[in-house]
Amino acid sequence: MAMSTGGGRSTVKADPNVTPMIDVMLVLLIIFMLVIPAIDAGFVAVPPNGQNLKPHPEEDDDQVLGIDVNGQYYLNKKPIRNAELATQLKSIYDVRTKDKILYVKAHKDLDYGKVLDAIDIAAHNGVTVTGMITDQRVGTVSRVESDRMISGSGGKK
Helix, strand or coil: CCCCCCCCCCCCCCCCCCHHHHHHHHHHHHHHHHHHHHHHHCCCCCCCCCCCCCCCCCCCCCEEEEECCCCCEEECCEEECHHHHHHHHHHHHCCCCCCCEEEEEECCCCCHHHHHHHHHHHHCCCCCEEEECCCCCCCCCCHHHHHHHHHCCCCCC
């Protein structure tokens, strides 16, 4: 067998072979696509206890959904039938152009799934932000207020 060098001077090609790199990247992509949803599915969250730093004075245009221990809904302190929640919220939030916030105040012994059901109904009927209201713990002082008391300004600037 004869071998030809192509003229006497040979050149070396410096092009990288990217095929193995692409294969590795595709395998990693598939692994991450399978592993990430499995990690999220097994996560158990324990909601923290609320600790208000200042009382929540409800303003006239605030919409507050109350849920008692039996799961009965109260919209702005007025009892409503649970089946009417979606239509009531839709009528309120369809006319609003901003501040589509709903505050939820639920009984502490209520099953959390019922709170999530109410939030889901609200999200599908015009509410864009949901806030939770808790009672202020006795003795809770905000850091700003405690700093003012320490500095002697008494809350006045």
